[in-house]
Amino acid sequence: MKLATLKNGSRDGRLVVVSRDLKRAVEAPTGLPTLLHAVENWAAAAPRLQAVYQALNEGGGVGAFDFDTRRAAAPLPRAPQWCDGSAFLNHGELMQKAFNLEPLPDIETIPLMYQGGSDDMLGPHDDIRLPDEAHGIDFEGEFGVIVGDVPLGCTAPFATSRILLLVQINDVSLRAFGPREMRTGFGFFQAKPSSSFAPVAVTPDEIGAAWRDARVCLDLGIEYNGRWFGDPNGSEMNFGFDRLISHAAATRRLSAGTIIGSGTVSNAGDKKGSACIAERRAIESIAAGAARTPFMKFGDRVRMEARCDGQPVFGAIDQRIVQAERPQ
Amino acid sequence: MKLATLKNGSRDGRLVVVSRDLKRAVEAPTGLPTLLHAVENWAAAAPRLQAVYQALNEGGGVGAFDFDTRRAAAPLPRAPQWCDGSAFLNHGELMQKAFNLEPLPDIETIPLMYQGGSDDMLGPHDDIRLPDEAHGIDFEGEFGVIVGDVPLGCTAPFATSRILLLVQINDVSLRAFGPREMRTGFGFFQAKPSSSFAPVAVTPDEIGAAWRDARVCLDLGIEYNGRWFGDPNGSEMNFGFDRLISHAAATRRLSAGTIIGSGTVSNAGDKKGSACIAERRAIESIAAGAARTPFMKFGDRVRMEARCDGQPVFGAIDQRIVQAERPQ
Numbered sequence: 001m002k003l004a005t006l007k008n009g010s011r012d013g014r015l016v017v018v019s020r021d022l023k024r025a026v027e028a029p030t031g032l033p034t035l036l037h038a039v040e041n042w043a044a045a046a047p048r049l050q051a052v053y054q055a056l057n058e059g060g061g062v063g064a065f066d067f068d069t070r071r072a073a074a075p076l077p078r079a080p081q082w083c084d085g086s087a088f089l090n091h092g093e094l095m096q097k098a099f100n101l102e103p104l105p106d107i108e109t110i111p112l113m114y115q116g117g118s119d120d121m122l123g124p125h126d127d128i129r130l131p132d133e134a135h136g137i138d139f140e141g142e143f144g145v146i147v148g149d150v151p152l153g154c155t156a157p158f159a160t161s162r163i164l165l166l167v168q169i170n171d172v173s174l175r176a177f178g179p180r181e182m183r184t185g186f187g188f189f190q191a192k193p194s195s196s197f198a199p200v201a202v203t204p205d206e207i208g209a210a211w212r213d214a215r216v217c218l219d220l221g222i223e224y225n226g227r228w229f230g231d232p233n234g235s236e237m238n239f240g241f242d243r244l245i246s247h248a249a250a251t252r253r254l255s256a257g258t259i260i261g262s263g264t265v266s267n268a269g270d271k272k273g274s275a276c277i278a279e280r281r282a283i284e285s286i287a288a289g290a291a292r293t294p295f296m297k298f299g300d301r302v303r304m305e306a307r308c309d310g311q312p313v314f315g316a317i318d319q320r321i322v323q324a325e326r327p328q
Numbered sequence: 329m330k331l332a333t334l335k336n337g338s339r340d341g342r343l344v345v346v347s348r349d350l351k352r353a354v355e356a357p358t359g360l361p362t363l364l365h366a367v368e369n370w371a372a373a374a375p376r377l378q379a380v381y382q383a384l385n386e387g388g389g390v391g392a393f394d395f396d397t398r399r400a401a402a403p404l405p406r407a408p409q410w411c412d413g414s415a416f417l418n419h420g421e422l423m424q425k426a427f428n429l430e431p432l433p434d435i436e437t438i439p440l441m442y443q444g445g446s447d448d449m450l451g452p453h454d455d456i457r458l459p460d461e462a463h464g465i466d467f468e469g470e471f472g473v474i475v476g477d478v479p480l481g482c483t484a485p486f487a488t489s490r491i492l493l494l495v496q497i498n499d500v501s502l503r504a505f506g507p508r509e510m511r512t513g514f515g516f517f518q519a520k521p522s523s524s525f526a527p528v529a530v531t532p533d534e535i536g537a538a539w540r541d542a543r544v545c546l547d548l549g550i551e552y553n554g555r556w557f558g559d560p561n562g563s564e565m566n567f568g569f570d571r572l573i574s575h576a577a578a579t580r581r582l583s584a585g586t587i588i589g590s591g592t593v594s595n596a597g598d599k600k601g602s603a604c605i606a607e608r609r610a611i612e613s614i615a616a617g618a619a620r621t622p623f624m625k626f627g628d629r630v631r632m633e634a635r636c637d638g639q640p641v642f643g644a645i646d647q648r649i650v651q652a653e654r655p656q
Contacts, residue, residue: 011368011583040339078583080406080447086514104512114514115443119408119583131481131579152652153459174579184432186414186442187515193580251459251502252521255339255406255447324480 001046001053001203003028003165004315005035005073007123012036013073017052017061018200022312025067026056035075035201039164040256042148046164069315072199074121075167076146076257082118082195083248084142084171084261085111087239088232091266091279098282098291099179111239111247114187116171118259122196124317128172129324130193136175137296137321139224141275141304143216143234144169144261145241146201150254159245160214166207168198168220168306168314169261175278175295195261198304198314207308214240216306218313220265222275223303229280230273232265234306275304298323329374329381329531331356331493332643333363333401335451340364341401345380345389346528350640353395354384363403363529367492368584370476374492397643400527402449403495404474404585410446410523411576412470412499412589413439415567416560419594419607426610426619427507439567439575442515444499446587450524452645456500457652458521464503465624465649467552469603469632471544471562472497472589473569474529478582487573488542494535496526496548496634496642497589503606503623523589526632526642535636542568544634546641548593550603551631557608558601560593562634603632626651 002020005013015028015035029048032038038045055061086092089107096103104112122128130137146165154162177191204211210218217235222228239247244260265275274280281291296302298321305316330348333341343356343363357376360366366373383389414420417435424431432440450456458465474493482490505519532539538546545563550556567575572588593603602608609619624630626649633644 078408081445083445083517106508110508112512112514113517115445115517115520117409117411117443117580119586120581129480135579152457153654177579180434180438181515182513184440185510185513185515186440187509187513189411189441189443189576190579192443248517251463251505251518252445253448258447326481 001050002200002206003035003049003075004067004200005075005077006071007073011078013077017049017056018067019056022067022200022315024056024061024064026052026061026064028052036257039146039148042164069199070125073123074197075165075201076259077121079118079121079257079259080255081258082116082261083113083258084116084263085113085239085244086263087111087237087244088263088266089238090236090268091264094279094282094286098285108238111244113244113247116192116195120194122194124197124199124315125319126196127320127322128196129322131324133297134176138173138175138277139296139302140171140173140264141220141222142169142171142261142263142265143167143220144259147245147254147256147258147260149256150245150249150258152249152251152253154246154249156242156246159242162245163204163214163241165201166204166216167201167259168304168317170196170302170304170317170319171261172196173276196317196319198317200315202313207313210308214242218306218308220275220304220306222273225301228273230275232267232272232275234262234265236267237262296321329378330528330534331363331377331403332395332528333403333405334399335401339406341405345377345384346395347384350395350528350643352384352389352392354380354389354392356380364585367474367476370492397527398453401451402525403493403529404587405449407446407449407585407587408583409586410444410589411441411586412444412591413441413567413572414591415439415565415572416591416594417566418564418596419592422607422610422614426613436566439572441572441575444520444523448522450522452525452527452643453647454524455648455650456524457650458502459652461625462504466501466503466605467624467630468499468501468592469548469550470497470499470589470591470593471495471548472587475573475582475584475586475588477584478573478577478586480577480579480581482574482577484570484574487570490573491532491542491569493529494532494544495529495587496632496645498524498630498632498645498647499589500524501604524645524647526645528643530641535641538636542570546634546636548603548632548634550601553629556601558603560595560600560603562590562593564595565590624649
């Protein structure tokens with residue numbers, strides 16, 4: 001099943017069911033106004049949405065219309081929570097080598113995770129409005145999951161059953177703030193403006209065997225200003241989403257609609273490129289003593305898309321960096 | 329004006345207007361179901377709520393009933409965002425001395441702030457369910473503000489105009505996770521389970537001259553298991569809420585309903601006690617080489633209340649620590 005949220009002037013948008021090929025859509029049935037409402041009431045909502053999805057794929061669907069990703073918001077424009085892991089240790093090792101960071105002793109046993117802001121998620125083609133190119137503007141290609149209610153102390157095996165939907169994310173990052181914010185111990189804040197989402201959230205069955213060990217085992221294709229930047233695969237995640245959810249719920253319950261991110265998708269070796277500029281710069285630094293690739297400028301574009309057996313899954317993120325208006 | 333949220337089985341509860349003395353309440357008018365809805369539409373909502381508030385204080389209010397804080401949820405049980413500062417540098421200096429932390433060079437010019445979870449805020453008398461006493465369970469008494477929509481790049485003077493309501497908070501903390509999570513650079517996560525809120529959110533005019541320089545200049549009385557623990561005053565905040573909001577909005581806009589916290593209220597000198605156990609332990613360590621006061625045990629209670637000229641303001645937080653049920 002594939003779901004999206006269309007902008008309609010309200011903060012949470014309007015839930016629509018999208019056909020498997022992403023070409024057609026239809027409004028979710030009465031009583032299911034938003035995706036948040038649906039994930040909060042999943043047991044009742046899912047069969048109703050599934051019936052609409054099936055009809056749509058069979059060429060039916062009363063009131064169906066062409067699906068225009070330009071009208072799409074993030075699947076959850078305002079999520080109850082955004083917890084972003086850093087579950088590809090290859091990425092962390094590269095950053096550590098390049099910046100001579102002290103290795104964390106328990107990095108292979110305890111997932112890294114930060115609490116992100118979730119009040120203002122961007123749609124796939126929304127401009128990313130930022131105040132200053134000097135802030136080291138970067139993209140980060142990630143996969144993520146949307147969960148139902150998760151009890152405190154949830155184990156990894158049980159956590160898998162709480163995964164309702166998969167999503168694809170651009171976790172926009174401002175690298176100039178990172179080192180200082182990490183040094184304070186309080187973690188990322190100004191370094192993490194709003195994240196962006198591919199238009200469609202999908203149930204795990206939509207990617208078949210590529211949903212494996214609670215990982216999205218798809219290549220995430222990244223194009224920067226129209227040129228290949230990387231296509232790392234989600235299979236090399238050192239902690240699956242089950243482990244990330246269990247980590248997040250160790251000391252508190254998680255409300256339905258919480259989004260858990262994988263962190264930058266990153267593969268060992270030199271064939272798959274990178275899903276963020278910072279990682280490419282780290283590789284350049286390690287190889288040649290200095291980074292060559294600059295961070296993003298206003299007007300730059302990034303495109304991110306994962307396909308499954310050549311078919312679209314989440315649709316594409318394709319967006320520009322633009323200068324924010326002068327503040328008040 | 330004083331507002332509260334009563335539990336009604338829904339995730340966001342039901343907005344009520346509360347009399348100045350906290351004795352009576354009345355449901356908010358039709359079309360204003362929740363506090364989140366009201367802060368999102370404040371220009372239209374505030375005059376309607378103010379009219380109800382005035383009638384209630386004059387002994388009227390159609391459908392008024394006794395206000396029972398046992399039925400109160402947090403004012404925003406599910407807030408779009410929770411950004412917690414650490415704006416009392418006295419607290420930070422004590423922690424730094426006690427734990428031999430490296431001083432941060434720009435601590436007096438850039439506010440410290442972490443992103444907290446905001447999907448599951450607790451009411452004033454809700455039990456705090458936690459898995460293990462060994463996690464170093466602590467309370468933190470704080471003041472906070474609820475803002476309307478804040479534009480990216482908002483300056484401190486403009487930020488003051490975006491402050492709609494004041495709140496009083498118990499930022500529950502698990503000290504055993506803090507040092508490791510700070511060392512990772514990713515910041516607090518498992519160290520920060522759900523926070524709790526006093527029952528009533530108030531407009532700044534309700535505390536008169538005690539709302540000064542964007543600070544809540546009231547004593548925050550803390551009782552731990554029925555004994556005085558501290559009553560530090562909010563006036564010694566090194567950064568006002570205006571500065572904290574401006575910091576939070578430096579690289580992104582903030583959605584209406586975002587809550588900004590002061591961090592543990594803390595005063596210089598030895599007369600005012602502390603608003604958290606960790607600070608008292610730091611003082612003990614500095615004075616005698618070792619901490620004497622243990623962290624909280626299951627069954628322990630904490631009570632927090634700020635009064636203004638002897639009158640109630642937010643009502644009291646008064647809650648127990650209890651062991652969470654066995655996880656699934």
